[in-house]
Amino acid sequence: MKTPPPSLPVRSPAGKIAPPLGPGIPSSSGADFLTTKLDVAVQWAQSNSLWPMPFGTACCAIEFMSVVSSHYDLARFGAEVVRFSPRQSDLLIVAGTVVDKLAPVLKKVYDQMAEPKWVISMGVCASTGGFYRAYHVVQGIDEIVPVDVYVAGCPPTPENLIHGIIELQKKIQSGELARHREAKTFVPIRVGVDPDLSIPAYSDGVMARVPGKKELPEIGETAESELNAKARAAAGEGDR
Amino acid sequence: MSATLAPPSISFGPVLEQKLGKRVTVEQRPGADIPTLVTDAVTLKEAALFLRDDPATAYDLFLDLASVDNSKLPGNLAPKDGSRFQANYILYSTRRNEHLRLRVNLPAKDPAVPTLTGVWPAANWFEREAWDLMGIRFEGHPNLQRLLTHNGFVGHALRKDYDKSQRWLCTEEDLLQTELAARTDDPEDMFETMTLNFGPSHPTTHGTLRVVMRVDGEKIVAAESECGYLHRCFEKMSETHTWVQVVPYTDRLNYCSPMINGNGYVRGVEQMLGIEVPPRAKAARTVLNEFSRIMDHLVCIGANLVDLGALTNFWYAFQPREEIYGLLEACCGARLTSSYARIGGLAKDVPDNFVEWSRALLPGIREKIADIDGLITKNKIAWNRMRGTGYVSKENAIAWGFTGPCLRASGVAYDVRKDKPYEMYGDVDFDVPISTDGDNFARYLVRMEEMRQSMRIIEQLLARFPKGPINSDDYRVILPPKEMVYNEMEGLIYHFKLVFEGVKVPAGEIYSFTEGANGELGYSLVSDGSGFPYRVKVRPPCFPLFASFEHIIKGSMVSDAVATLGALNIIAGELDR
Numbered sequence: 090m091k092t093p094p095p096s097l098p099v100r101s102p103a104g105k106i107a108p109p110l111g112p113g114i115p116s117s118s119g120a121d122f123l124t125t126k127l128d129v130a131v132q133w134a135q136s137n138s139l140w141p142m143p144f145g146t147a148c149c150a151i152e153f154m155s156v157v158s159s160h161y162d163l164a165r166f167g168a169e170v171v172r173f174s175p176r177q178s179d180l181l182i183v184a185g186t187v188v189d190k191l192a193p194v195l196k197k198v199y200d201q202m203a204e205p206k207w208v209i210s211m212g213v214c215a216s217t218g219g220f221y222r223a224y225h226v227v228q229g230i231d232e233i234v235p236v237d238v239y240v241a242g243c244p245p246t247p248e249n250l251i252h253g254i255i256e257l258q259k260k261i262q263s264g265e266l267a268r269h270r271e272a273k274t275f276v277p278i279r280v281g282v283d284p285d286l287s288i289p290a291y292s293d294g295v296m297a298r299v300p301g302k303k304e305l306p307e308i309g310e311t312a313e314s315e316l317n318a319k320a321r322a323a324a325g326e327g328d329r
Numbered sequence: 330m331s332a333t334l335a336p337p338s339i340s341f342g343p344v345l346e347q348k349l350g351k352r353v354t355v356e357q358r359p360g361a362d363i364p365t366l367v368t369d370a371v372t373l374k375e376a377a378l379f380l381r382d383d384p385a386t387a388y389d390l391f392l393d394l395a396s397v398d399n400s401k402l403p404g405n406l407a408p409k410d411g412s413r414f415q416a417n418y419i420l421y422s423t424r425r426n427e428h429l430r431l432r433v434n435l436p437a438k439d440p441a442v443p444t445l446t447g448v449w450p451a452a453n454w455f456e457r458e459a460w461d462l463m464g465i466r467f468e469g470h471p472n473l474q475r476l477l478t479h480n481g482f483v484g485h486a487l488r489k490d491y492d493k494s495q496r497w498l499c500t501e502e503d504l505l506q507t508e509l510a511a512r513t514d515d516p517e518d519m520f521e522t523m524t525l526n527f528g529p530s531h532p533t534t535h536g537t538l539r540v541v542m543r544v545d546g547e548k549i550v551a552a553e554s555e556c557g558y559l560h561r562c563f564e565k566m567s568e569t570h571t572w573v574q575v576v577p578y579t580d581r582l583n584y585c586s587p588m589i590n591g592n593g594y595v596r597g598v599e600q601m602l603g604i605e606v607p608p609r610a611k612a613a614r615t616v617l618n619e620f621s622r623i624m625d626h627l628v629c630i631g632a633n634l635v636d637l638g639a640l641t642n643f644w645y646a647f648q649p650r651e652e653i654y655g656l657l658e659a660c661c662g663a664r665l666t667s668s669y670a671r672i673g674g675l676a677k678d679v680p681d682n683f684v685e686w687s688r689a690l691l692p693g694i695r696e697k698i699a700d701i702d703g704l705i706t707k708n709k710i711a712w713n714r715m716r717g718t719g720y721v722s723k724e725n726a727i728a729w730g731f732t733g734p735c736l737r738a739s740g741v742a743y744d745v746r747k748d749k750p751y752e753m754y755g756d757v758d759f760d761v762p763i764s765t766d767g768d769n770f771a772r773y774l775v776r777m778e779e780m781r782q783s784m785r786i787i788e789q790l791l792a793r794f795p796k797g798p799i800n801s802d803d804y805r806v807i808l809p810p811k812e813m814v815y816n817e818m819e820g821l822i823y824h825f826k827l828v829f830e831g832v833k834v835p836a837g838e839i840y841s842f843t844e845g846a847n848g849e850l851g852y853s854l855v856s857d858g859s860g861f862p863y864r865v866k867v868r869p870p871c872f873p874l875f876a877s878f879e880h881i882i883k884g885s886m887v888s889d890a891v892a893t894l895g896a897l898n899i900i901a902g903e904l905d906r
Contacts, residue, residue: 148584223562
């Protein structure tokens, strides 16, 4: 018999379904207990009960409306409870162009959200400014707030946004985001080609206080160095 | 391209000469453009009053103020009198069904004209916009502040010497000015009323609108609305792209009905070029325009009812939208931003089963509209929330520059599709619904009926959907077919010229107008004969609607303001461009 993947419900011999707690150990003797790590349980719960706050400004907001309405029905993916108050939500979906006049508003909305919080940049305008390389358009919201997932498209199709949300859920479940947040090695804020020419006040968010661009290790690097450290520890030659 | 149309004539020439003499001249240019009168800043106000009040002219509707910076025009086209700026007032007479452009040429140094807010109240925001983006000063304007850009902005972005990518930092303090302006000067009153900020990030602003209200309990004493939170520089970006490359930008103006915007734009360019598109393209455009209108109205009604607490209708309204998206996707590959219209036709032919597919969509739409109708039209809660709220009288609607469903809900039967037919609208039979109530419920009813009329238009066109080519055979504007490119020398040359140089639109200007989902969608296009537009100015239908919002809601409850904002259907994309 094929072994089910760990994130799917596992049917125990007694016919009861163990909760799909990631790499937890499902009960096999018929008893109703299971063991897991608290982190994993929390991450599982967080990833499947995202409360999005749509910061909808433009065309992408119309597609977002399609995503939450009956045909695509975002409720199927555990991100159903749309809240328009940043204080009640943990996922900021920036859907549409953000212009300079709106930039302080976006910053304020992001700051009002409680941790842990995640940001999806929906569409090319939010991600890079899109084809508006112009005098009044923010060239990507990562000038202002840190972004976890960029969703491509102008506007992205509903499938694409749902894919972005699933990717975010995977990232939350893997614990990768929490680790980087703790180590302040989160997605680096893009401060422009030349930091002197870029607009300073947009980039003084919580995550952007990490001094200097070069001191930020890349996500890939961090994961690798952690693995290396684990390998060293296993081989008995670690520093600790 | 050999347009030999007679110059547009004006019927009131003798009266004009008798009243204003030589101070106002008629500019004679061949083409499909609307007639133009030229005057100077001193005579402007007198001329405006004459045009508004004289029964021979009766230009009661102020449509647009298109400003142009002529400093980069090539030598032969540059103005002879050494002026740099132009202020073009676009007017319309609801009684005589005629458009007119009133032009003032202005010098490079301190361009200033007297304000026309006293003549047409609609001019208020248009003048602020022209000040903001072009730096034309309007003497005597009640509130000549920046409108679309923020208060930290330096310079005037649409002037030709402004770098298109020069940004300015906006801080939170820059945004507070409106809030301060809404405060009353009376210190006694400060304890009676409070300031309420509404937007720009608020679910019922449907995007990025902002209203700062002064409220006494629940009652709105004063309000000031602000826009520009989605000013993405459409007009500046158009000047840096070729004529065809502007089409995708037009999609993002009114993103609820992108096809209509693209059609309006390419129609303007086609008029400048003097080309006709084949009947099949006309029919396809008309059918898709009407589907887009249905989509737009469905979003408007659905979202408006969500704001009133009737969530079910939102699901009903979005199901037909998804089905229409399917058709659009089959035509052009995109759901929302179709970019389907092209100068001289469409990007590609409609799918083979277009007629059957379109016909199959109609029963579903009809059913969902009937569902909404059954739930809302005789619903007591809807009546209480929508009847009598957001009232706009016929006179006010005209004075504030309303067009489209909101004007028709106030009792003026002006519909470009009927009064100045374009594409296939002249060949089909449909009614223009109007209401004399002028309130939110009237707007809802007008939109519901317009959707039914749209389906009538679609049905008639599908019954005799023309065969034949989809695109014009003028290969100076549209890419020749691939067989021709590979096999014939001429085809290759056309292809090469088009790809490298773009469509060469002859020098000139036009005000082209179509019926958008929210009202008259006008494009003031100026060409200098190169492959790039010299100036593109959009007349967004929502702009005057939102400009008058602060007047409509004065004296009403905050909750009525929410209902009114939804019923006016403000789309930030075209409002701020």
